Amino acid sequence: MLQVNFIKNNLERVQASLQKRNFKNTDILEETIKLDELKRSTQTSMNEKQEAINKASKEIGGLFKQGKKEEAEGLRANVATLKEELNNLKVSFEEVSGKLTGLLYEIPNAAHASVPEGSTDEDNEVFQAWDANMPDLATSKLPHWELAKKYDLIDFELGAKITGAGFPVYKGKGAKLQRALINFFLDEADKSGYAEFLPPHMVNEASAIGTGQLPDKDGQMYHDAQDDLYLIPTAEVPITNIYRDVILKEEDFSIKMCGYTPCFRREAGSYGAHVRGLNRLHQFDKVEIVRIEHPERSYAALDEMLDHVRGLLAKLELPYRILRLCGGDLSFASALTFDFEVFSAAQERWLEVSSVSNFETFQSNRLKLRYNDANKKKHLAHTLNGSALALPRIVAALLENNQTGDGINIPKVLWKYTGFEKI
RNA sequence: GGUGGAGUGGGUGAGUGGCUGAAACCACCGGUUUGCUAAAUCGACGUACGGUAACCUCCGUACCGCGGGUUCGAAUCCCGCCUCCACCGCCA
Numbered sequence A: 001m002l003q004v005n006f007i008k009n010n011l012e013r014v015q016a017s018l019q020k021r022n023f024k025n026t027d028i029l030e031e032t033i034k035l036d037e038l039k040r041s042t043q044t045s046m047n048e049k050q051e052a053i054n055k056a057s058k059e060i061g062g063l064f065k066q067g068k069k070e071e072a073e074g075l076r077a078n079v080a081t082l083k084e085e086l087n088n089l090k091v092s093f094e095e096v097s098g099k100l101t102g103l104l105y106e107i108p109n110a111a112h113a114s115v116p117e118g119s120t121d122e123d124n125e126v127f128q129a130w131d132a133n134m135p136d137l138a139t140s141k142l143p144h145w146e147l148a149k150k151y152d153l154i155d156f157e158l159g160a161k162i163t164g165a166g167f168p169v170y171k172g173k174g175a176k177l178q179r180a181l182i183n184f185f186l187d188e189a190d191k192s193g194y195a196e197f198l199p200p201h202m203v204n205e206a207s208a209i210g211t212g213q214l215p216d217k218d219g220q221m222y223h224d225a226q227d228d229l230y231l232i233p234t235a236e237v238p239i240t241n242i243y244r245d246v247i248l249k250e251e252d253f254s255i256k257m258c259g260y261t262p263c264f265r266r267e268a269g270s271y272g273a274h275v276r277g278l279n280r281l282h283q284f285d286k287v288e289i290v291r292i293e294h295p296e297r298s299y300a301a302l303d304e305m306l307d308h309v310r311g312l313l314a315k316l317e318l319p320y321r322i323l324r325l326c327g328g329d330l331s332f333a334s335a336l337t338f339d340f341e342v343f344s345a346a347q348e349r350w351l352e353v354s355s356v357s358n359f360e361t362f363q364s365n366r367l368k369l370r371y372n373d374a375n376k377k378k379h380l381a382h383t384l385n386g387s388a389l390a391l392p393r394i395v396a397a398l399l400e401n402n403q404t405g406d407g408i409n410i411p412k413v414l415w416k417y418t419g420f421e422k423i
Numbered sequence B: 001g002g003u004g005g006a007g008u009g010g011g012u013g014a015g016u017g018g019c020u021g022a023a024a025c026c027a028c029c030g031g032u033u034u035g036c037u038a039a040a041u042c043g044a045c046g047u048a049c050g051g052u053a054a055c056c057u058c059c060g061u062a063c064c065g066c067g068g069g070u071u072c073g074a075a076u077c078c079c080g081c082c083u084c085c086a087c088c089g090c091c092a
Helices: A004-009 A012-019 A028-065 A070-104 A144-152 A154-164 A174-189 A205-210 A236-243 A293-315 A363-365 A391-401 A411-419
Strands: A125-126 A193-196 A227-233 A247-250 A256-264 A283-293 A320-325 A334-344 A350-362 A371-374 A378-380 A384-392
Touching: A004 A012, A004 A028, A012 A028, A028 A070, A070 A283, A154 A256, A174 A193, A174 A256, A174 A283, A174 A293, A174 A384, A174 A391, A174 A411, A193 A236, A205 A363, A227 A384, A236 A256, A236 A283, A236 A363, A236 A384, A283 A293, A283 A391, A293 A320, A293 A334, A293 A350, A293 A384, A334 A391, A350 A363, A350 A391, A384 A391
Parallel strands: A193 A256, A247 A371
Antiparallel strands: A125 A320, A256 A283, A283 A384, A320 A334, A334 A350, A350 A384, A371 A378
């Protein structure tokens, strides 16, 4: 959520952003600013009314002490009318303020100047192409879901029996590969200075609002109505919320955190060949990196995060490319996002395995995550996060790209984690 | 899940209807003193929003776990909720 002041002070950028995002309601910024003015003037009237009441109340107290009952009674009658007027003001204040919040919830983050124009994922800019060799596979190459069956690594039907579609069961070397990747990713994050957390896998409503899953993406999360808790769609939610309602000092930056969690997504409305196998799941594993940064340093931090993910993919020896998301594909809360895609050689498709974003103050405004500068003035911090990495599509690419006639080769970097070099 | 107790500023903690945005102490910050460190001493010391476009100042409003209520007036009384502690129940 953007602050009204931010919108006022960066009107051109926010307007340009709405255009890039193909946002239809072009009057929304003007409406927002008008409503904000109305809200403030109403608040001023309320304050004045309350002031009059407070003064009268003090007088009444004094009069009672002096035994001047009649005068006191007179004032009491006055207060009664003042209170009625105040209550009317309160009602309109609540109404205006509710409308304003509603509008602010609808306004997506201001896109970074470098975000390209475009409406769909086809308009994303290839920020870093893959110019080395692609895996050279025999014509008998198999997609990962067939490899998973052939080598008894992942059982989709069994998961469907136990839970439902999109909840695979990993078995034997398939399960060990999961565990190996999680440990590899966590160790690499640790080496890059990210402090490890193992957060709760369910969050309350305040946390889901804090990182922007609510109210915008209600229906994408699994919700336990009995206790009003949400299964996390990503570790970003619990980990970023560690810093909800926190005021930092400038020397606290940079804050670098990471964590492994399973992620739960309802993915309502996704069907078809493109979601086969591991391509899209309701539950999957992911290691996430999260950063909280000084606004002046957040884009440098974003670069560092890109480097970290590049390193992971290089070590896994997977062909990858980096996309800069266009306005139409950019998520609601993000100012700038880079997607990493690996090439899955049997499907002959690029698969998204990481999304690295700078949210600037969009999340911190909701989180009330601020820092004190040298003059003890408070500013919103910047938040960033990225997958490092999401497992299923990495597994898909590893299986497909490394298949040979008599097995699947495990990249060298994982050997000490898997305990085997080949499946 | 049941019963009992508790939640006040950065911390400890006083405060049972008006003189309390809140005593006192500690911490932090600034000054004085002192060979340095330490001690002593004086002072300042919450947050948010609005008036207000910017820093300060000033004025106002709100805030004593959260949300309602009673009252001219609530940290204080009433109701609901949350969290923590203790005991009981259940349990990996």
